[in-house]
Amino acid sequence: MATRVLIGGQWGDEGKGKIVDVLTEKANWIARFQGGNNAGHTVKVGDKKYVLHLIPSGILREGKTCILGNGCVIDPAGFLQELAEVHEGGIDTTGRLWISDRAQLALPYHKALDGAREARNNDEAVKIGTTKRGIGPAYMDKMQRTGLRAGDILEDDFEERLRQNLIEHNQLLKLHGQTELDPDTVVPEVLAATEQMKVMIADTTQTLNAAVSKGESVLFEGAQGTMLDIDHGSYPFVTSSNTTSGGAATGTGIPPHKIEDVIGVVKAYTTRVGEGPFPTELFDDLGAEIARVGDEFGATTGRARRCGWFDAVVARYAVMVNGINWWAVTKLDVLDGFETIKICVAYDVNGERVENLPAHIRKFAACKPIYEEMPGWNCPTTQARTWDDLPENCKAYIKRLEELTCAPAGFVSVGPKRDETILTPSAPADLSL
Ligand code: GDP
Ligand code: IMO
Ligand code: MG
Numbered sequence: 089m090a091t092r093v094l095i096g097g098q099w100g101d102e103g104k105g106k107i108v109d110v111l112t113e114k115a116n117w118i119a120r121f122q123g124g125n126n127a128g129h130t131v132k133v134g135d136k137k138y139v140l141h142l143i144p145s146g147i148l149r150e151g152k153t154c155i156l157g158n159g160c161v162i163d164p165a166g167f168l169q170e171l172a173e174v175h176e177g178g179i180d181t182t183g184r185l186w187i188s189d190r191a192q193l194a195l196p197y198h199k200a201l202d203g204a205r206e207a208r209n210n211d212e213a214v215k216i217g218t219t220k221r222g223i224g225p226a227y228m229d230k231m232q233r234t235g236l237r238a239g240d241i242l243e244d245d246f247e248e249r250l251r252q253n254l255i256e257h258n259q260l261l262k263l264h265g266q267t268e269l270d271p272d273t274v275v276p277e278v279l280a281a282t283e284q285m286k287v288m289i290a291d292t293t294q295t296l297n298a299a300v301s302k303g304e305s306v307l308f309e310g311a312q313g314t315m316l317d318i319d320h321g322s323y324p325f326v327t328s329s330n331t332t333s334g335g336a337a338t339g340t341g342i343p344p345h346k347i348e349d350v351i352g353v354v355k356a357y358t359t360r361v362g363e364g365p366f367p368t369e370l371f372d373d374l375g376a377e378i379a380r381v382g383d384e385f386g387a388t389t390g391r392a393r394r395c396g397w398f399d400a401v402v403a404r405y406a407v408m409v410n411g412i413n414w415w416a417v418t419k420l421d422v423l424d425g426f427e428t429i430k431i432c433v434a435y436d437v438n439g440e441r442v443e444n445l446p447a448h449i450r451k452f453a454a455c456k457p458i459y460e461e462m463p464g465w466n467c468p469t470t471q472a473r474t475w476d477d478l479p480e481n482c483k484a485y486i487k488r489l490e491e492l493t494c495a496p497a498g499f500v501s502v503g504p505k506r507d508e509t510i511l512t513p514s515a516p517a518d519l520s521l
Pocket of ligand 1: 096100101102103104105106127128129130131132382387418419420421422501502503504505
């Protein structure tokens with residue numbers, strides 16, 4: 089397959105970075121299409137650990153070209169800091185990293201506003217538990233058509249427009265009772281950072297379309313997950329972009345019919361970081377045990393992730409809205425020590441059985457999981473390298489997830505490293521490791 093979109097099937101942190109890294113071996117281009125440095129994609133290569141926030145995980149493989157598409161929001165200072173970290177990790181990015189001239193900028197006043205909105209303390213205020221990276225306010229400016237784009241950095245009036253935007257956002261900060269930003273400090277800082285970005289700004293829509301026309305392979309790296317999608321997720325407890333597969337087209341300029349394959353990444357259980365309903369959340373020792381074994385702490389904010397059983401209603405919904413062709417099921421090894429494992433197959437809403445995900449957050453919050461229980465496998469899987477190495481109960485668990493979600497598993501992952509990945513019998517014919 090020449091064009092593959094990879095998205096998260098739950099609430100983010102499914103292990104997308106690891107799977108992108110595995111698939112990058114056979115790709116020419118890796119493109120992010122939405123979000124910003126709210127993402128945290130951890131990739132382990134040998135003994136080294138890299139945490140990518142904005143830069144596509146594909147950058148870790150020599151010779152691969154990476155793109156930040158028009159659907160992204162880019163924080164210049166955050167981007168440069170991350171770039172420096174990647175360089176310190178021994179990765180040469182020269183000529184391999186391009187920023188769409190149509191991508192929006194996430195600027196210091198967006199961050200300040202994000203923080204201010206989250207700090208509100210009145211009854212009407214919905215606290216989302218954002219990453220405070222300015223994502224919502226940056227997309228607000230995009231949608232109201234006042235945002236600054238990467239291409240604007242190259243224009244003579246950039247400084248003037250930046251200053252004007254900052255002054256306008258100071259009025260909003262004042263409304264929130266926050267200290268205004270000093271233009272004479274902030275503007276020069278932004279200019280110093282954007283100056284360094286100039287050499288990477290290009291019309292990536294043309295470049296990527298030309299690559300696709302030549303039959304080169306492109307991997308679209310999703311950030312966040314289906315349930316955090318601005319339209320399809322658990323609104324309002326979502327991020328501000330389209331995290332689902334359609335976002336790959338609008339967020340890069342590649343037409344939808346040129347996208348050949350959609351991969352959903354799901355954990356073998358569920359996690360969520362931030363506020364909002366989560367039907368299968370475990371508040372007991374089992375939840376704490378999953379968090380401990382799975383090392384469930386956010387890569388961007390360090391916050392503890394909420395943990396619970398696999399939710400097949402969510403995953404089925406993800407298959408529908410993304411058109412998922414196959415799953416990469418990650419962190420299977422985290423369930424190695426459990427006597428029994430539960431899967432949520434439907435919800436109970438005030439005595440009514442609900443099979444599909446409700447749109448309204450109040451109804452979703454009322455959903456109680458209806459569980460099916462399966463025996464655990466109670467032995468380590470991390471050493472497994474083939475499907476047949478896996479214990480029977482473990483294979484049965486994967487098979488059940490496939491049945492319940494109406495999509496096959498192509499990969500299962502039994503550890504964070506590249507080689508801790510197994511190709512399943514249901515994998516598409518052209519897929520190999
Ligand atoms: P992403 O945001 O979807 O890329 O996921 P994160 O990187 O935020 O979180 C996934 C975490 O699980 C990272 O620390 C990975 O190194 C780790 N990980 C990925 N796959 C596996 C796996 O199969 N087993 C275990 N134990 N850890 C994994
Ligand atoms: P990756 O790509 C998990 C969550 C935040 C919050 C909500 C809105 O690593 O899977 P935002 O800062 O985007 O306005 O926050 O979305 N969130 C994530 N949760 N993984 C992520 O990215 C996330 N990016 C944002 O915790 O609930
Ligand atoms: Mg993450």
